[in-house]
Amino acid sequence: MKYDVVIIGSGPAGSVTARFAADGEAKVLVIERRAEVGVPILCGEGISRKIDEWKIIEGKRWIAGRMDGARIYSPDKTCVTLGAEQAGDETGYVVYRDIFDQELARNAIKAGATFMMNTQAIGLIKEGDKIKGVRAKRFDGELKIEADIVVGADGVESKIGQWAGIDTRLDPKDLETCAQYTLTNIDVKDAYCDFYLGKEIAPGGYVWVFPKGKNIANVGIGILASLSEAGRAKKLLDDFIAKDPRMKNSSPIRFLAGAVPVANPVETVRDNLILIGDAARHVDPITGGGLTHCLEGGKIAGEVIAKAVKAKNFSQGFLSEYETRWKEAFGQKIKRNYLVKELMLDMDDKTFNKLANALKDVKFEEISTHSLVKEVAKHLPISAKLNALIKYRKEIKEIKKK
Amino acid sequence: MGKPKANVDKKKCLACGGCISVCPQDAISWIGNKAEVNPEKCISCAICIRTCPIGAISGEGY
Numbered sequence: 032m033k034y035d036v037v038i039i040g041s042g043p044a045g046s047v048t049a050r051f052a053a054d055g056e057a058k059v060l061v062i063e064r065r066a067e068v069g070v071p072i073l074c075g076e077g078i079s080r081k082i083d084e085w086k087i088i089e090g091k092r093w094i095a096g097r098m099d100g101a102r103i104y105s106p107d108k109t110c111v112t113l114g115a116e117q118a119g120d121e122t123g124y125v126v127y128r129d130i131f132d133q134e135l136a137r138n139a140i141k142a143g144a145t146f147m148m149n150t151q152a153i154g155l156i157k158e159g160d161k162i163k164g165v166r167a168k169r170f171d172g173e174l175k176i177e178a179d180i181v182v183g184a185d186g187v188e189s190k191i192g193q194w195a196g197i198d199t200r201l202d203p204k205d206l207e208t209c210a211q212y213t214l215t216n217i218d219v220k221d222a223y224c225d226f227y228l229g230k231e232i233a234p235g236g237y238v239w240v241f242p243k244g245k246n247i248a249n250v251g252i253g254i255l256a257s258l259s260e261a262g263r264a265k266k267l268l269d270d271f272i273a274k275d276p277r278m279k280n281s282s283p284i285r286f287l288a289g290a291v292p293v294a295n296p297v298e299t300v301r302d303n304l305i306l307i308g309d310a311a312r313h314v315d316p317i318t319g320g321g322l323t324h325c326l327e328g329g330k331i332a333g334e335v336i337a338k339a340v341k342a343k344n345f346s347q348g349f350l351s352e353y354e355t356r357w358k359e360a361f362g363q364k365i366k367r368n369y370l371v372k373e374l375m376l377d378m379d380d381k382t383f384n385k386l387a388n389a390l391k392d393v394k395f396e397e398i399s400t401h402s403l404v405k406e407v408a409k410h411l412p413i414s415a416k417l418n419a420l421i422k423y424r425k426e427i428k429e430i431k432k433k
Numbered sequence: 434m435g436k437p438k439a440n441v442d443k444k445k446c447l448a449c450g451g452c453i454s455v456c457p458q459d460a461i462s463w464i465g466n467k468a469e470v471n472p473e474k475c476i477s478c479a480i481c482i483r484t485c486p487i488g489a490i491s492g493e494g495y
Contacts, residue, residue: 262488
């Protein structure tokens, strides 16, 4: 079996890469270890309205509900609102991730990509140091898939990078460990997504309530793995639900676990190899959101792969156009928000309450972490500002060293 | 008998992959779409046990 490119993982990053590579006439195979694209879901299912501008997905079947804004609650329940009234538009959607992923896969297949389910990558095919494809397990048999480019779109648990010599292991302080119920018969009235902060509520993370329609919502939690104990995420989530009057008569129709990298991105390009999506740590370290990066990064990766196939050049140098372009698109934002995440970890509940109090009447012009961070920066205590400066300078020094 | 090694309860595991991503020894892999610890690589650091959001991993003597 010989392809131009083999993509490991059929999530949004894998499928969008596949689509744009196939659009550029590359011969593409996507392998997926699971039996169904998008199942089980591992996601809070919120996405920014930016998705409309990219025209990467058609129809409406994947939309569960509109998102009109966000409310962020500090530990003492002071509320900061980022609303659609201020932004003048809807802010995003809550989606059905299984349908969403399957629509992206359909688009890739329409463009000419082949998908193979129940097929798990178990190692790289190498000749000396040169990557020549992947070995995979399918039911009881093993198969060799030769390809000029291997794309690791294999999620937070990525092995492709490791096998190629890129250290993708995560420090526990760079991972959010998550649990989520989809609760029905819950008393939610508007289309606002709610976020709850606090050391007692969700250490190093937050609890979210994302409405999926009338009286149904995803209620989930992410906590930092370095502050976690066995089963703590689920326990804290259960505690939150037990105390919230809106959820008194609710019942779950789904429960899932998740893991979200909140790290600095890794190297994403080697000879004959690309990493993308969660495997590349392309996640906003403040919100834990990664979907838009998958779509944006996937398009870039697909286009660069198509060029490489035409030029028959699969070297790190040629493929590095992908890394340059994703860094321009969202790499800087991830680096900056990683610093903010580190800073937030140093803040206690009292500081969060003070900040929320200072921001509670602010009219945000834009609903983004950027506009929020800008406002927060204005109101930070001096000590926190100093901390940020020290961390920032350390970071710059490290970059200069490289 | 040394320190207990990590062991995934496959009936509980919801396959989020968090344990695999934080294992410093790359000792955890997907086997049949559930996480499984290779006891020969496991160094009993318990990072995966603490990370699991639903408490599906525990220490076990070998």
